[in-house]
Amino acid sequence: MYSKPVIPLYCTLGFHHVDKNKAIRIGSEKFPATPSQIELVESQQVSNYKLVRIGQSIIRFIDQWVVEPILTLRRFAHILVLFIPVAVTVPIVFFGQKIGQEDTTGTLWWYDFLATQMERAGPTFIKLAQWIASRTDLFPLALCARLSKLHSNVDPHPFSYTKQVIEKAFGRPLDQVFTELDPVPLGVGAIAQVYKARLRPGILLNHSEEQFTLNENIMTSDSVQVLGKEGKPVVLHTAVAIKVLHPKARQIVQRDLIIMQYCAKLLTLIPTIHWLSLPDEVRVFGEMMKEQLDLRGEADNLKRFNEHFKDSYNVKFPKPLSAFSTKDMLLEEHEKGIPLDLFLKQASWAREHDVECVFDHRIADIGLNAFLHMLIFYNFVHADLHPGNIMVEFYKPSAYHPLRLAWSKLIGNELIDDGELAVNRILAVKEDPYKLQKELEVLDKEGYSPRLVFIDTGLVNELNDVNRRNFLDLFQAIAKFDGYRTGELMVERCKSPELVVHPDVFALRMQNLILGLKQNTFHLGAVKIGNLLHETMNMVRSHHVRLEGDFVNIVVSTMLLEGIGRQLNPDLDLLKNALPVLRDYSIKEGGKVALENIKYPQANGHWIKVWIFLELRNYLGRNTRDEEWLQLW
Template sequence: MFRSFARSCNFRSFRWSEIRGFSIKRRNLMIYSASAALIGYHSSNSVLKKYNLGGRMLFNDSLIPDPRGDTYEMGLFIASQNDWEDQVVNERNLTVKNSRNRLYRYCNVLMYKIGDFMEPIMVFLRFIELSCIFVPIFCLYPISYYGKLVILNNNNNNNSNDKANSPSVETSGSMLWFKMLRYCLELAGPSFIKLGQWAGSRTDLFPAGFCHEVMKLHSNVNPHSLEYTKLKVCSALDIPQEDFDYVFQEFSDEPIGIGAIAQVHLATFSEDYFNYKQLKSSFSNRDVAIKIIHPSARTKINRDLKIMNFFANLLDSIPTIEWLSFPDEVREFSYLMNLQLDLRIECLNLNRFNDNFKDNIKVKFPIGHIELTTRDVLFEEFIDGLPIQECLNVKDYINDYNPLLFKKISDPFINAFLQMLILDDFVHADLHPGNVLVRFIKTDKYENNIISTESESSKIIDSLKNSSKNGNFTDRLVEVLEEYTPQVCFIDTGLITELNETNRVNFIDLFNALARFDGYRAGELMIERSKTPETAIDKELFAIKTEKLIAKVKKKTFTLGTVSIGELLDQMLNMVRYHHVRLEGDFVSVIVAILLLEGIGRQLDPNLDLFERFVFSFYCYV
């Protein structure tokens, strides 16, 4: 900043003799005035000075997908890993190069050598800590064989001799052991909380009782300090900490959400900062949600992944469970974890979703501010919406009053998912009710444009929240649904399901067989296109069971009120596990997403013909 100012002053043409005639008082006044002007200019613009690239503000380095990735998300993952490795090497080289003298240089090199030497020791100490947590619970495993039988779900299967399709049954002892294991996972930290949540979604690999219990996992992580949050935010914005209050008009001291890996704060940019022309062009409003990764989270998770990989290779040597291929599953889990450790990836996901749904005014994603976002800090638009769970809590009353009202919410929700899955091949992989919000807008006659303002939508949400406190929430929601158009909003896009070219072809072939009710061919395809077809047992029997399952479904009407797609998929996954059919992780992620979709769609509209919508969208888009 000062250099550019100095160049503009053209000191070569300046002659000191020209002011020699001035009095000392006048000369001092000129110097003080110039200094004050420089200080004032710097203080008002220090938080705005950035690199202007092609007329667009680019504060921080973004990611470009690596062409070696077979999907967009895999390309981002490879680019992120390469960027992290380069960053570590460059920081080390820069520190050594800028050492004050040779002694400091040797000390810095020695410090890095000691750090490299200590890392395996720290991993071993972490292993000891985890052993103290998990060894006692594994020693108690024999209790799972005792106790009364507990039926977890009943799929109304008439063939009780068919173990793959029979109701899930566990002993009370096993349910107790699963509960104790869940507590141990919570105690072990964020890596194992995420591991449990991921394992809970893999009903093709693990028993239903285990999956049911670990899905209750929640983070008990304490929030990190406000000082650390401000330090990371200032680093992301490239501003000194004393300018923090200038940049933000409001900043929540307490996080509005705390997860295993990061926490979220709500903030409002100051008007001066927001009105800076290059910044204002990419922001719709001054309210932002800021996600900050917990300190040392990356180091702890990487150590845990090394330990998991060691035990996965150890378990893989056991012949009876070799078909599970635990090393491959740990690699997949490691991939998912590392995606969440680079917030630039989530920001790019948001922007891709916004591009995919730019013509759909009934669906909204927060705008991700990639020019501000770093690996550790994410800036995204704050959406003031009503959690969809609030609507689900009063669904019975509203459906009795007017069943068509909730279709105004369910239709854009279902259509958005089908577009993600079939047209875009870019699916939000964590569609639980906590990640879905509802706003209310006014549209023109043809529902092509929004004619209401942001402030009007915010006032509606505030009125609904106030009515919830006053006890007349349901009546107020009915009024709003009758007068306004719901806008379904999706948040938390850190996890994405994407099929590569091979898996997408396999998915289309499988869905085509199911749509034609060719269950036997569907069973054959699931084995032929699995990871390891040679590990499957009783292949012919698996295809016959799939044929019988689809035949039963064909006899019924495909209405969610009478046939649960969730139960059908559960039965299919039970068969997959029983016959050792190793599905691709992407396939299972799609199935889990459909299960979550059904969970919300069934509550919003019990008469929704989901299968018909799937088939119609499939043949329209594909």
């Protein structure tokens, strides 16, 4: 959820006014207004004429109680046309050859048909499909796998609409805001599309808090040097990405949510799916959609991620321009990177040709390390971590070494981080895996290191105190290999414990699953946490253990990140990767936890206990009698 902008004092006192040039006038003084200020002030302006206010109220009433219901019914008719064939073909799931334990060829055909119709139904249903794909605790895994591959098939809205949104936000023509603006979108999503542009330096100079002033050793092709207000040269990064909501996106989503709510209430009458509590799930989905329809929320998320990772060289998030962002438009720093998919394909090619991978292990480690920091340190996790939202850049660590920097300045030969050139070299040979392999090897010899850039932060997971405590208790039970207690905790703290089918059997099944993990751990192989979580979600669904959505999203994110990491490094061990993060966290929080344990005995240092166990596991891995010692422990 975004932080609501603070209303300036002059607005609350009634002295505000926005003139025709979109400047804020206070008394006799005039100040250039940013889009966020314009939006804030205009939202509070009320006509001085009573007749106009009465007319506006009548128009709002007609729109809300006459026009909207008619348009909602028309939308409902369109949805019926799309999904009645889906309902009619349900019996086909009982036919066909058996595949696995749950599915038949008929089932898989029906899942594909459902995915196709959801894609045709528009942005809300595309987002719904992506959300269903994340709820492997509620829906069959084969269905989730198909829906997870569903991408937006929305036609781009016309550039004329984008121009209208931007000019209204800035209160001036496009050519007074940007020196360049490519009318062809970089990407088109379900609810918005993105463009690349270059801001005029003067726009940034008037708002110092939004300046992308760069370090002296990070010059890029998007950098310009201009004179600041004090006459000193200032380096600005002027390339921005502009995200603009599709026209009428809010109205369409609102109508779809009303229809979904009514349908969910009707479906709840079916006894076999009562445990899903579909109205509650639709409400949660609706809240998620509404957050994404206000682009100020994404700007706020970017700001928080930048604060958390400000000291990291190998993890980066684009910087947002909050003052230039509104509900319908987001401006953020444009990042020129290499799609992670390119490295995933190259890793597969390298294994097929028995070639040593370059950078793959480091990229996998950086990604998992970033995720673990989000989860353990900050409790603020990017909730949409698929490969399309991760890019790879390069940088030279030597350009940031304090001693080298000092010496280079002393002799007048400053170090330059030319990471952008490395990106361009890779993109130039991306179609030829042989040339790409050679170029990666050359970059490695030249001392380059990879940096991951995470984009599209509209969705985040942030566990509340209760869910975080439940998560830590569960993690502790797993770390202690107490499978039965793990199952009991999941049942006790789920949303509807009274609807769980055979809770004792569920706990026993969890015990068997954790015992399998324990045996793998004794052999000190790379424990596949994703497999464990995958099996757990299977059991959760079959026993109707309804978990909190945020908790499940964390589980799914863990599975997804480990899956991506293993494509780059088949021997990846999430527990081993967690050790450095847990060490840092334990050093940082150890004293605080100790004091809490004295004051509140029930406040346990869960992460610290997990850290101690993993350190023991890591230490015993170097000894020959590892299994015997671990069993004794």
